[in-house]
């Protein structure tokens with residue numbers, strides 16, 4: 001694909017879709033930012049698009065696909081997914097759903113430590129674009145790369161997507177950790193134990209372990225779990241301050257995917273008999289079954305064991 005002046009249609013004009021539209025426009029590509037509330041119709045904005053980028057939250061993925069399936073889409077169009085969530089019914093990632101809906105097109109995932117307010121400010125950041133189609137991933141890499149946005153490529157889309165998705169659960173736990181003032185040691189312990197938990201789930205689904213040590217895994221875990229800019233972190237922090245989940249969701253600006261992901265992740269873990277202690281405590285906390293302090297106590301009081309195990 002010639003890299004000059006591509007037409008990029010972004011579906012979902014929430015904070016992430018908007019931040020991505022600025023990256024595209026700064027690189028002098030033609031960006032069409034669309035949401036279900038736009039006056040333009042979807043058919044006109046996808047016409048001749050080189051890339052259809054989905055930046056809707058997980059609950060918007062299936063409705064968006066249904067709208068697009070009735071329209072004519074060239075097989076040359078690259079689908080790019082920036083959603084970080086899991087489908088509650090099938091437990092599939094967003095890109096897996098896009099792939100099965102449009103099997104004849106190339107699919108790429110974009111995921112990394114990319115808190116949108118910092119991207120909006122044009123602060124330096126890095127991300128990963130991942131696909132089984134190397135050419136498509138490299139085309140997306142060129143479209144988004146700039147002096148302030150460094151884009152890497154890998155060929156493990158599932159691992160890339162799951163890193164960004166699973167860390168949202170850990171970000172809730174991390175917000176609790178900071179809100180209860182548990183200290184730097186506790187935070188280091190939490191994040192270090194969170195990564196193997198994410199890897200256990202990811203590799204059981206076919207993702208590569210090494211991907212979780214990259215930007216979309218460890219990188220996004222560090223960013224999201226250490227920043228009050230993260231909505232998922234805010235959920236945990238506010239729970240630690242005694243707010244109810246209902247109050248938090250009402251006050252929260254934007255989507256915290258980790259709330260839904262925790263439930264789906266626990267379902268996966270129970271079905272596949274995977275050990276996910278942090279996720280389990282986050283789940284019970286979100287359900288109102290335990291207090292934040294009880295979640296901490298439950299994690300600390302578990303049976304002793306070796307640090308590394310299969």
Ligand SMILES: NC(=O)C1=CN([C@@H]2O[C@H](COP(=O)(O)OP(=O)(O)OC[C@H]3O[C@@H](n4cnc5c(N)ncnc54)[C@H](OP(=O)(O)O)[C@@H]3O)[C@@H](O)[C@H]2O)C=CC1
Pocket residue numbers: 011012013014015016017035036037055056057058059060061063064082083084085114115116117253254255257
């Ligand atoms: N914000 C960030 O820093 C980052 C976010 N992400 C991921 O990107 C995704 C979007 O996040 P973000 O932009 O922050 O969230 P927002 O809550 O700001 O925006 C959500 C978007 O999804 C759309 N949407 C929600 N439900 C539906 C539906 N049923 N049908 C169609 N569209 C729907 C919304 O449309 P409408 O406005 O009409 O409601 C809106 O455009 C999430 O999966 C998030 O994890 C990834 C990286 C960074």
Ligand SMILES: O=C(CO)COP(=O)(O)O
Pocket residue numbers: 084112113114115116164168171220223224229230231232233255256257
């Ligand atoms: O994924 C993100 C940063 O990489 C955004 O995190 P939140 O959805 O928690 O705000």
